[in-house]
Each structure stands twice: as structure tokens, then as C-alpha cells.
Amino acid sequence: xxxxxxxxxxxxxxxxxxEPRRRMLExxxxxxxxxxEIAEPFDMSLFGVSKHLKVLEQAGLVRRxxxxxxxxxxxxxxAIADAERWMQTHLAFWHLRLDALDKHIQKSSVPTxxxxxxx
Amino acid sequence: xxxxxxxxxxxxxxxxxxEPRRRMLExxxxxxxxxxEIAEPFDMSLFGVSKHLKVLEQAGLVRRxxxxxxxxxxxxxxAIADAERWMQTHLAFWHLRLDALDKHIQKSSVPTxxxxxxx
DNA sequence: CTAAACATCAACCACATGGTTGAACGAAAA
DNA sequence: TTTTCGTTCAACCATGTGGTTGATGTTTAG
Numbered sequence: 001x002x003x004x005x006x007x008x009x010x011x012x013x014x015x016x017x018x019e020p021r022r023r024m025l026e027x028x029x030x031x032x033x034x035x036x037e038i039a040e041p042f043d044m045s046l047f048g049v050s051k052h053l054k055v056l057e058q059a060g061l062v063r064r065x066x067x068x069x070x071x072x073x074x075x076x077x078x079a080i081a082d083a084e085r086w087m088q089t090h091l092a093f094w095h096l097r098l099d100a101l102d103k104h105i106q107k108s109s110v111p112t113x114x115x116x117x118x119x
Numbered sequence: 120x121x122x123x124x125x126x127x128x129x130x131x132x133x134x135x136x137x138e139p140r141r142r143m144l145e146x147x148x149x150x151x152x153x154x155x156e157i158a159e160p161f162d163m164s165l166f167g168v169s170k171h172l173k174v175l176e177q178a179g180l181v182r183r184x185x186x187x188x189x190x191x192x193x194x195x196x197x198a199i200a201d202a203e204r205w206m207q208t209h210l211a212f213w214h215l216r217l218d219a220l221d222k223h224i225q226k227s228s229v230p231t232x233x234x235x236x237x238x
Numbered sequence: 239c240t241a242a243a244c245a246t247c248a249a250c251c252a253c254a255t256g257g258t259t260g261a262a263c264g265a266a267a268a
Numbered sequence: 269t270t271t272t273c274g275t276t277c278a279a280c281c282a283t284g285t286g287g288t289t290g291a292t293g294t295t296t297a298g
Binding site: 139 | 255
Binding site for chain 2: 009022077084
């Protein structure tokens with residue numbers, strides 16, 4: 001197995017909790033880019049963009065490759081996949097519970113007041 | 120259509136970017152609970168927990184129902200589903216691109232130096 | 239060599255976040 | 269009514285975040 005370090009969910013979710021950063025990720029879906037290119041559509045200082053990219057990098061959402069005087073960034077998939085897994089699990093448990101509730105409702109649809117509901 | 124207001128992704132992701140809050144959500148998968156019950160496993164003041172729950176509530180991740188002197192919380196699914204959708208989309212684009220790259224590699228596996236790669 | 243391009247650094251500001259405490263308030267139980 | 273329970277409020281503190289600027293450092297181009 002690839003000894004990939006488990007993504008820090010706190011960092012991943014925090015990095016995603018910013019519209020500019022999500023847009024930068026979307027930008028990188030089209031291929032790699034350097035900071036100036038990434039900064040282009042934003043009304044923000046270059047250094048501001050650089051800071052955002054550092055957040056994404058530390059969360060493992062992008063990879064930086066320094067080539068001469070430019071820093072080229074590329075989207076990274078594993079971190080986001082980990083976060084997605086947490087959500088999937090959460091949703092799965094949720095649906096399990098809804099199913100259970102459904103069954104419960106069907107059972108107690110008989111109007112005899114026998115079952116004591118705790119809620 | 121249910122006129123459900125689009126979840127604010129910033130708020131949802133930010134709310135999820137905290138281990139205590141994720142644990143609280145996990146707790147609520149087992150059913151609703153009031154603040155004291157939710158606070159039980161945490162080494163934190165009641166008011167601290169209350170603040171976390173407010174964050175979850177404002178992100179639309181939980182629903183609060185005031186019953187007498189207690190505030191009962193229940194997990195809410197739509198907001199998380201929205202965030203999950205963003206991730207799904209992101210991953211989908213990613214895989215599309217990987218597929219395209221695969222094809223490109225297969226094409227250019229013939230050693231004639233015809234295709235000009237821009238990267 | 240000199241100049242331009244790409245990016246960083248340190249310092250700063252304003253504001254949000256995560257946590258505490260002690261006082262207070264409304265509802266329920268005695 | 270008095271007490272207790274569940275929770276909020278205001279105030280406070282420390283730290284993190286999002287943004288700026290001006291100076292600096294490297295790499296490439298002229």
C-alpha cells in the first residue's frame with residue numbers, strides 16, 4: 001500500500017471553507033498553473049493568493065513544484081477523497097437510521113397503544 | 120420543489136473543520152439530544168458546547184427544537200449533501216481529466232514526435 | 239551586467255474563533 | 269414558593285485568518 005499519510009480532516013475542511021480557495025481548486029482542474037496565472041481572475045494581491053495556496057498546500061489539496069523562478073501548482077486528489085469519505089459515511093449512517101425509522105413506523109402503524117416510544 | 124435555501128458552502132465546510140463538531144454530528148446520528156447530553160463526552164464547558172452547536176445550526180447541519188427548558192438537537196441532512204455534491208463534482212472533473220490524459224498517453228505512445236505537448 | 243519577472247518575507251490591521259467564567263433567566267419539580 | 273435544572277448572556281483572553289504593503293531574493297531575458 002502507498003504509505004500515504006491520512007489527511008488531516010480539520011485542515012482539509014478548513015481549506016475548503018473559502019470560496020476563493022475553492023475557485024482556485026476549480027482553476028487547477030484545467031491543469032497546472034503558477035501563482036500569477038492563478039491570481040489572474042482575483043482582485044487580490046499576489047501575496048494574498050500565495051497565502052491561500054499555502055493553505056491548500058498544507059491541507060494536501062495541491063502540490064507545489066518549483067521550476068526556476070516559478071512555483072507551479074497542481075491539484076491533488078487524495079486529501080479531498082478522504083474528506084469525501086467522511087461525508088459518505090455520515091450520509092450512510094443517516095440513511096440507515098431513516099430506514100430503521102421507516103420500519104419502526106410500519107410496525108407501529110397498528111393503532112394498539114402498546115409500544116412505549118422513548119422520544 | 121422544496122424551496123430549500125442553498126447551503127452556504129463556506130459555512131458548512133467551516134463547521135465541519137473541527138473535530139469536536141464532527142463528533143457532535145456523529146453523536147446525533149444516534150438520535151436527538153439536548154446540550155447537556157451532547158456535552159457529556161467533552162471536557163469543555165456547557166457554554167463552549169453551546170457555541171459549537173450554534174455554529175452547526177447556522178451552517179444548517181443541525182436543527183434546534185426548544186421543548187420546555189431544554190434545547191433538543193437533531194442532525195440535518197441537506198447541507199451536508201450540498202457539500203458532498205461539490206466534492207463529487209470536483210472528483211468527477213478530476214477523473215475526466217485523468218481519463219483524457221490516459222488517452223493522450225496511449226496516442227503518443229507511438230514514438231513519432233508529432234503531437235506537441237504543451238506541458 | 240542590468241533589468242524585468244516571479245515569488246517570498248516581515249510587519250501590520252481588522253475581525254473571527256475557541257475557549258473560559260460568573261451572573262441571570264425561564265421552566266419544572268418539590 | 270423555593271429550588272433546581274438547562275441554557276443563555278456579557279465580558280474577557282489568546283490565537284488564527286484574510287488581507288494589505290514595501291522591501292528583498294532569485295531566476296531569466298536583453
